[in-house]
Amino acid sequence: xxxxxxxxxxxxxxxxxxxxxxxxxxxxxxxxxxxxxxxxxxxxxxxxxxxxxxxxxxxxxxxxxxxxxxxxxxxxxxxxxxxxxxxxxxxxxxxxxxxxxxxxxxxxxxxxx
Amino acid sequence: xxxxxxxxxxxxxxxxxxxxxxxxxxxxxxxxxxxxxxxxxxxxxxxxxxxxxxxxxxxxxxxxxxxxxxxxxxxxxxxxxxxxxxxxxxxxxxxxxxxxxxxxxxxxx
Numbered sequence: 365x366x367x368x369x370x371x372x373x374x375x376x377x378x379x380x381x382x383x384x385x386x387x388x389x390x391x392x393x394x395x396x397x398x399x400x401x402x403x404x405x406x407x408x409x410x411x412x413x414x415x416x417x418x419x420x421x422x423x424x425x426x427x428x429x430x431x432x433x434x435x436x437x438x439x440x441x442x443x444x445x446x447x448x449x450x451x452x453x454x455x456x457x458x459x460x461x462x463x464x465x466x467x468x469x470x471x472x473x474x475x476x477x
Numbered sequence: 478x479x480x481x482x483x484x485x486x487x488x489x490x491x492x493x494x495x496x497x498x499x500x501x502x503x504x505x506x507x508x509x510x511x512x513x514x515x516x517x518x519x520x521x522x523x524x525x526x527x528x529x530x531x532x533x534x535x536x537x538x539x540x541x542x543x544x545x546x547x548x549x550x551x552x553x554x555x556x557x558x559x560x561x562x563x564x565x566x567x568x569x570x571x572x573x574x575x576x577x578x579x580x581x582x583x584x585x586x
Contacts, residue, residue: 464525
């Protein structure tokens with residue numbers, strides 16, 4: 365079972381570059397999330413989606429964009445990368461059924477230099 | 478927003494010891510989960526426990542929602558238990574989980 369799959373695992377960007385972090389899940393979950401984790405900190409919510417075509421901002425959305433055209437995919441776009449966006453990014457999904465447990469991808473380690 | 482405080486921030490145990498990790502939260506919640514982040518960074522869901530008590534092997538968790546805290550018990554700890562343990566909660570009107578800063582656990586042989 366694949367679960368939540370994120371690509372790439374590692375990436376180095378130059379300041380001002382753009383990129384898309386890919387996330388796909390095969391559990392037919394309606395809810396999907398993007399979190400970032402800075403060293404020694406918990407996870408902070410960037411964006412979330414409650415279904416295809418529906419997205420909303422989390423705690424730290426500035427500098428990011430998302431889209432949700434299908435149930436399976438929830439890409440995160442970084443525009444004009446800045447050093448403050450150096451972090452580990454996690455995609456997650458959950459369902460209202462089954463107790464709403466949150467399932468995470470393996471993370472993307474991003475450095476902006 | 479809701480405040481999620483975990484204690485202790487760091488913990489070192491010898492293999493075989495027991496420990497209790499605590500999570501305090503500042504508002505009523507309808508979702509509380511415990512996660513383990515292993516040394517390779519992977520986040521694993523341990524418990525979905527908005528109230529009551531659950532057990533899974535050497536791990537158990539108790540949430541007292543009316544008093545706004547949850548406890549994670551680790552018995553007979555093993556080196557593979559090392560990592561960071563996160564508590565995450567969701568308020569009744571929210572959609573997403575809010576995470577504490579975690580408890581970093583090191584179990585030594």
